Amino acid sequence: xxxxxxxxxxxxxxxxxxxxxxxxxxxxxxxxxxxxxxxxxxxxxxxxxxxxxxxxxxxxxxxxxxxxxxxxxxxxxxxxxxxxxxxxxxxxxxxxxxxxxxxxxxxxxxxxxxxxxxxxxxxxxxxxxxxxxxxxxxxxxxxxxxxxxxxxxxxxxxxxxxxxxxxxxxxxxxxxxxxxxxxxxxxxxxxxxxxxxxxxxxxxxxxxxxxxxxxxxxxxxxxxxxxxxxxxxxxxxxxxxxxxxxxxxxxxxxxxxxxxxxxxxxxxxxxxxxxxxxxxxxxxxxxxxxxxxxxxxxxxxxxxxxxxxxxxxxxxxxxxxxxxxxxxxxxxxxxxxxxxxxxxxxxxxxxxxxxxxxxxxxxxxxxxxxxxxxxxxxxxxxxxxxxxxxxxxxxxxxxxxxxxxxxxxxxxxxxxxxxxxxxxxxxxxxxxxxxxxxxxxxxxxxxxxxxxxxxxxxxxxxxxxxxxxxxxxxxxxxxxxxxxxxxxxxxxxxxxxxxxxxxxxxxxxxxxxxxxxxxxxxxxxxxxxxxxxxxxxxxxxxxxxxxxxxxxxxxxxxxxxxxxxxxxxxxxxxxxxxxxxxxxxxxxxxxxxxxxxxxxxxxxxxxxxxxxxxxxxxxxxxxxxxxxxxxxxxxxxxxxxxxxxxxxxxxxxxxxxxxxxxxxxx
Numbered sequence: 001x002x003x004x005x006x007x008x009x010x011x012x013x014x015x016x017x018x019x020x021x022x023x024x025x026x027x028x029x030x031x032x033x034x035x036x037x038x039x040x041x042x043x044x045x046x047x048x049x050x051x052x053x054x055x056x057x058x059x060x061x062x063x064x065x066x067x068x069x070x071x072x073x074x075x076x077x078x079x080x081x082x083x084x085x086x087x088x089x090x091x092x093x094x095x096x097x098x099x100x101x102x103x104x105x106x107x108x109x110x111x112x113x114x115x116x117x118x119x120x121x122x123x124x125x126x127x128x129x130x131x132x133x134x135x136x137x138x139x140x141x142x143x144x145x146x147x148x149x150x151x152x153x154x155x156x157x158x159x160x161x162x163x164x165x166x167x168x169x170x171x172x173x174x175x176x177x178x179x180x181x182x183x184x185x186x187x188x189x190x191x192x193x194x195x196x197x198x199x200x201x202x203x204x205x206x207x208x209x210x211x212x213x214x215x216x217x218x219x220x221x222x223x224x225x226x227x228x229x230x231x232x233x234x235x236x237x238x239x240x241x242x243x244x245x246x247x248x249x250x251x252x253x254x255x256x257x258x259x260x261x262x263x264x265x266x267x268x269x270x271x272x273x274x275x276x277x278x279x280x281x282x283x284x285x286x287x288x289x290x291x292x293x294x295x296x297x298x299x300x301x302x303x304x305x306x307x308x309x310x311x312x313x314x315x316x317x318x319x320x321x322x323x324x325x326x327x328x329x330x331x332x333x334x335x336x337x338x339x340x341x342x343x344x345x346x347x348x349x350x351x352x353x354x355x356x357x358x359x360x361x362x363x364x365x366x367x368x369x370x371x372x373x374x375x376x377x378x379x380x381x382x383x384x385x386x387x388x389x390x391x392x393x394x395x396x397x398x399x400x401x402x403x404x405x406x407x408x409x410x411x412x413x414x415x416x417x418x419x420x421x422x423x424x425x426x427x428x429x430x431x432x433x434x435x436x437x438x439x440x441x442x443x444x445x446x447x448x449x450x451x452x453x454x455x456x457x458x459x460x461x462x463x464x465x466x467x468x469x470x471x472x473x474x475x476x477x478x479x480x481x482x483x484x485x486x487x488x489x490x491x492x493x494x495x496x497x498x499x500x501x502x503x504x505x506x507x508x509x510x511x512x513x514x515x516x517x518x519x520x521x522x523x524x525x526x527x528x529x530x531x532x533x534x535x536x537x538x539x540x541x542x543x544x545x546x547x548x549x550x551x552x553x554x555x556x557x558x559x560x561x562x563x564x565x566x567x568x569x570x571x572x573x574x575x576x577x578x579x580x581x582x583x584x585x586x587x588x589x590x591x592x593x594x595x596x597x598x599x600x601x602x603x604x605x606x607x608x609x610x611x612x613x614x615x616x617x618x619x620x621x622x623x624x625x626x627x628x629x630x631x632x633x634x635x636x637x638x639x640x641x642x643x644x645x646x647x648x649x650x651x652x653x654x655x656x657x658x659x660x661x662x663x664x665x666x
Contacts, residue, residue, distance in 0.1 A: 002051035005029050005064060007037060009046050010101050012268070014092035016049055018056055020063040032072025032079055035064045047073070047097055073229070073245050077283040082243075084279055090571075090637055090657045091269035099269060100243035102214075102221055133172075137165050140311040144173045147287035148180065148251060155278055157257075157303040158291040160313030161322060161546065162517020163481075166291045167197065168317070170253050171204050173289065174234050178208060182250025182286075183228075186236045187273055189259035190475055195458050197255065198236050205234055212237030212244060239264065239273035242280060249284040252277045256478055257290040257299060258510055263662045270658040274299075293517060293548070294510040297559065300552055301566040316521070323488070323519040323526030325544040327535045330492075335424055336367070338433040343489045343529045347434065350487040351441050351468045355524075359430055359471045360515045361491035364400075364447040366392035366429045367422035370408070374418020379409070385614040390422050391449065392429075402616040430491055431471050438468075446472035477515040486526050488519040493532040493540060500611070501665050502564045505539045509551045512543035563603075565660070569630040571637050572661040574610060576618040576654040586653040587621035593640035594625060602627035602636065611665045618654070624664060634659065 006016040019037050021029045029035060029048055037046050043065060055061050074082070082100060086093040133141065140158060147154040160166045174184040186201070188194045194213055201209045210228045212221065212235060228235050228244050235244045239262050242252075254262070254274050262273040274290065281288035290299055290308075303310040316322070328340045339347070350357045367390045370379055379388045381399035388397035388406065396405045412418055422429070427447050434443060444464040451457050457475075464470045465482065490512060497508045512530065520526020532540055542551040560567045573590060577583040587607035594604055606623035613620060627633050637657060644650055 001026050002029075002053055004052045004055050004061065005035070005048050006050040006052065007035060007046035007064075008049050008097055009037075009039065009044055009094050010098040011094045012092050012098070013094040014086070017046075018052075018059065018061060020055070020061045021051075022063045025064055025067055028067045028070075029064055030072065032069075032074045032076070034068040034073050036066035036068065037064055038062050045101075049079070071229075071247075075247070077249070077285075078245065078280070081276075081280045081283050084283070085269055085271055085276060088279075088634070089269035089271050089659055090634060090641070095268045099240065099264070099267070099271070102218070102240070133168065134165070134315070134317060136160075136313045136315065137169055137317070140169050140313065141172050143309060143311060144169070144251075144287055144289060145176055148173065148176050151250070151285055152287070153282045153285050154287045155281070155302075155308045156287065156289045156311055157295055157299055157308050158289050158311045158313065159295055159300075159303075159548075160291065160293060161316065162293045162514065163316040163318075163320070163322075163521045164293075164313035165317035166255070166313060167200060169313075170255065170289065170291070171200065173251060174201070174253070175204070177250035178205065178232050178234065180250060181232050182248040183232050183246035184234045184251040184253065185241055185244055185246060185249065185277070186234060186253045186255065187241055187262070187277060188236065188238060188255050189261035190238070190478075194236060194238065195461060196480060201234055201236055208232065209234045209236060211235075212241040214238060214240070239271075242273045242276045249280070250286050252281045252286065252288040254288065254290045256292055256514075258292045258294055258296040259478070260507075260662050265663060266656075268656070270656065270661070272660060272662070275660065294513045295548075297506055297552065297555055298566040301556065318522065320520060320522065321525050322546050323516055323528045325516060325528040325530060325546070327540065327544055328529055328531045329535045330531050330533050336422070336429070338425055338430045338491055339437065339489075340529075340531050343531065344437055346487055346527065346529055347441075347469065347489070348438060351438055354484070355487065356464070356467070356482055356485040357469045357487040357489065358476060358485055358515070358518050359434070359469065359489045359491060360473075360477055360511075361425060361427055361430055361471075362474050362477075362495055362511065363424075363426050363492070364428070364449055364473055365389040365398065365426035366432075367424045367426055369423040370397065371421050371423050372412035372415060372418045373421050375412060375415040377412050377414040379406070379413070383614075383617045385612040389426065392422070392432075393449075401612065425492060427471055427473060434469060434471065441469055442467035444470050446470065446476050448473070451475070474511060477511055477518075480518055481521055482518070483522045485518055486520050486524050488516055488526065488528045490515060490528070490530040490532075493530045493543075494534050494537075497534065497537065497539065499665065501663075502559070502562065503662070506551070506555055509539045509543050509548075512540070513546065513548070516543070516546075563626065563628075568626055568628060569633055569659075570627075570661065570664075571625045571633050572622060572656075572658040572664060573625070573637075574620060574622040574656040574658070575607075576615075576620045576656075577652060578618060580619045582649070582652065583619035583621050586647075586650070586655075587623065589647050589650075590640065590644050590655075591623060593643040594623065594636065596643070597636040597639040599627055599629065599632040599636050602633060622664075630659065 086096045177184045254277050257274045264271050302308040370390050384401045391398050398405050444467050516528040575586045603626045607621045610620040610622050
């Protein structure tokens with residue numbers, strides 16, 4: 001009988017610790033279970049990774065104090081998946097475990113008081129009765145069902161136009177998995193999407209559905225994680241749900257796979273949930289379905305190359321045509337004018353008919369700039385190298401990077417003279433313009449300012465069901481389905497187009513296509529009005545024509561010429577330090593380390609300042625390592641990081657290492 005256990009702590013360390021197994025716990029301590037162990041005078045929950053008959057020499061071994069699980073919390077495939085995440089994303093394995101286990105999972109709570117973390121049963125008839133699948137849906141389901149039945153790994157791209165019934169395919173595939181006594185993980189990018197998709201799954205499968213997202217309280221999330229392990233379940237959640245401890249995993253679904261929200265941006269490991277889903281499904285020998293109307297170029301390229309099965313849903317389920325799209329040129333129009341004449345007229349007509357409209361602008365606040373008309377002064381954040389954004393409703397200027405807030409000045413703090421003028425547009429200003437245009441209209445605004453409370457997303461969506469106009473940022477651009485919504489207005493289509501990022505055109509197309517798809521999803525054809533200063537731009541034209549493959553062809557050719565993903569691989573290194581000199585010296589040191597280990601044909605770009613260069617008084621620099629082979633790039637990064645860590649002041653520098661970054665600016 002093994003006498004010692006290697007355990008991994010949910011901390012930013014990359015090695016296991018050894019603990020003794022008391023006779024009273026013999027046979028209950030095994031790989032995959034959680035145990036309680038003493039660490040520096042406190043008790044910590046850890047994961048057992050291996051057992052041994054020998055203890056490390058010269059060490060005082062403390063005993064495991066408690067075993068928390070009768071059966072393994074993670075099965076063997078999930079354990080290998082956790083190891084892969086740390087290795088691929090160049091992160092300590094303990095940091096991976098910390099991500100997989102939120103505080104609730106590491107906290108010991110009284111289980112006898114824990115009610116199952118499930119929603120109440122939906123009211124009978126609360127959602128539409130499922131309709132018969134059309135031929136394209138049926139063909140897609142049959143392909144997925146074959147992989148489910150044979151319990152083999154296969155990756156599918158479910159490319160369906162907006163309103164084509166992708167969710168119904170997910171529902172039926174998950175039902176087949178449940179019938180086989182296995183579990184499904186369904187990933188959604190935003191909590192606002194989770195609200196509607198959970199309602200659909202709950203209406204179909206009742207208490208078999210478990211919900212996971214970051215806005216659950218600690219105790220509720222801990223209960224939900226326990227519930228996910230109790231048998232065949234459907235776990236619906238945001239990106240961290242890819243780590244859910246389900247038993248007998250039979251299917252993973254990644255809805256809106258192209259969404260940037262699937263990428264962890266701040267805390268190691270900087271993982272992408274979609275790519276993790278592919279690896280976890282491979283290790284668990286089950287299929288994975290990636291769904292989108294606007295697939296990422298990386299996924300579309302795999303499908304085109306035959307490395308992923310392409311399933312197409314080319315028509316809306318009820319036969320309604322895609323909305324007609326009108327481009328309105330804003331050339332010569334003031335930057336503060338939110339509504340063009342055609343959009344204003346369309347809003348009035350839509351509300352008069354008793355229908356609903358959606359206005360999209362991916363910029364919160366009232367205006368991005370407050371400008372002194374006399375001296376040109378623009379208030380800037382004292383902690384970041386960026387402008388303060390005017391939030392008129394709250395009477396303050398806010399930094400969108402560090403959340404520093406100051407009162408709106410009565411006069412220019414520099415010249416004490418000229419008038420302060422709000423320049424540009426935000427969702428608050430759009431709301432104000434609509435209220436002036438249609439005072440009787442019932443408006444709902446959804447952005448980070450109105451959804452700070454945990455319950456706010458659901459409350460606002462419920463409120464919009466009986467309102468006229470929804471105004472918001474990208475959180476309203478996808479996944480929402482309202483039968484009376486017939487008009488979509490895009491206020492500033494160019495907002496993301498000119499970003500210095502190789503994905504700018506792709507992201508602009510995705511946002512425009514997704515938000516346009518909210519219109520006319522029932523019997524009435526929808527109408528979309530796109531206001532733009534670049535009406536002849538190829539991406540704007542492709543979005544207006546609903547032509548994904550036109551955009552894909554143009555962007556693929558450009559990426560291929562520049563050796564950017566999906567035709568090259570990159571690792572980004574971001575450094576932050578308290579002074580400009582230290583940040584510059586650290587970037588120089590890391591550059592030297594990387595150059596000594598540079599793989600053949602790899603290119604190192606930088607160092608250069610990030611955008612913005614200063615956030616929360618920390619100066620930031622970054623480098624990009626680019627090549628064809630990710631394994632070779634990771635090996636070079638490993639060696640360079642080990643060398644950099646020996647620099648005496650490296651501990652004073654924050655270093656983020658990001659394989660396959662989505663963001664190469666900030």
